């Protein structure tokens with residue numbers, strides 16, 4: 001199965017599940033409403049990311065003009081063939097010398113690696129030996145070659161390592177963000193940077209993928225990793241089992257499409273290397289922290305992760321615009337910055353990533369509906385998005401105040417109600433906040449912001465009543481609850497800029 005030649009992209013087209021080729025998409029041979037479809041949202045997101053990474057490395061436009069032409073018009077089949085010719089051998093899942101994202105020989109010093117179920121390559125599903133409650137350890141026994149390629153890429157680029165000494169990818173466990181277009185082809189090109197944009201990894205003499213030119217150095221300078229090599233970095237040695245050719249067609253459990261070839265297991269091995277610094281990945285927001293060292297302060301860069309399950313809007317500072325938070329600076333991904341520098345249209349931001357605790361996945365955060373962002377937030381301002389930033393900052397500061405009044409003290413006793421209150425706050429205010437991000441009007445911006453804060457205030461008062469309800473009947477807590485309610489009302493007054501809040 002070759003990612004540059006075969007029909008491997010799982011889509012729904014005119015209500016039919018099918019696979020189409022990359023050539024079908026880039027040459028405009030598929031329907032405009034075709035969408036990538038898989039049974040897991042993280043795999044759908046990874047399939048798009050895989051396509052974008054292929055296009056960024058192989059169909060790299062020279063400049064802004066060339067990129068604009070690609071967005072406006074499909075490329076010809078002859079052009080497609082010309083671009084892919086040098087790379088055909090590198091993107092074949094079962095190639096006899098260079099199998100895609102695999103190591104041809106996986107030896108261990110002591111013993112042969114044990115073959116493990118393909119399920120282990122899907123983040124968040126239990127390993128064969130785990131104690132499980134909700135998912136069976138044998139939930140996914142075989143998948144089609146297309147889904148295998150997507151899962152291999154996702155494991156290497158987005159997921160935590162396998163644990164037990166396996167290395168993480170170049171971005172650890174990152175948030176990835178893309179701009180959605182009107183159709184699949186537009187979405188792909190919206191997220192491609194032209195060669196002259198700067199900031200793209202430029203190393204030309206070290207651009208072969210690691211399955212063609214394996215990692216041999218124990219210490220690696222990130223500036224020496226080329227664009228293709230970095231986008232397809234594989235931190236583990238993995239080899240798929242031989243493909244199984246079925247007697248009759250089977251339905252793949254991940255994409256739901258019939259296939260006569262399946263993959264059931266793989267072998268894996270960890271190996272040691274150290275990337276000394278941050279590789280400038282175009283799909284990640286960066287966190288830059290100034291660390292005090294003995295001689296002089298040093299900037300440490302990492303990809304922005306999801307640290308908790310709070311709604312995605314709380315991550316917009318850094319995902320969408322630059323922001324300084326305490327001693328660190330957060331910068332949007334190069335692709336996002338490039339898009340908003342060159343477009344004045346409304347944005348649809350697609351965001352995906354895992355919340356992890358070391359090798360364990362705690363939560364999947366792949367927003368199936370993109371966040372719509374009004375272009376008004378960046379217009380007529382020297383600092384784009386500054387007023388959106390101020391609005392979100394005020395809401396976040398208000399959340400902190402809500403937390404502090406949800407701890408009710410009574411002598412030695414303390415009741416902590418903040419976890420429940422914050423959960424309710426995020427649930428009940430999410431749609432109002434996304435609404436203002438999407439629908440703000442230039443002339444009524446301040447008025448609409450005030451309306452949002454009024455709504456938030458109403459919701460918060462109700463939440464405080466709810467979470468303290470049980471304790472209001474206990475005289476020992478009542479005084480403190482009323483005190484805290486008064487503090488909350490004062491903070492609501494500040495949010496609404498009222499002198500005498502009721």
Ligand SMILES: [Zn+2]
Nearest residue numbers: 144147252255
């Ligand atoms: Zn499949």
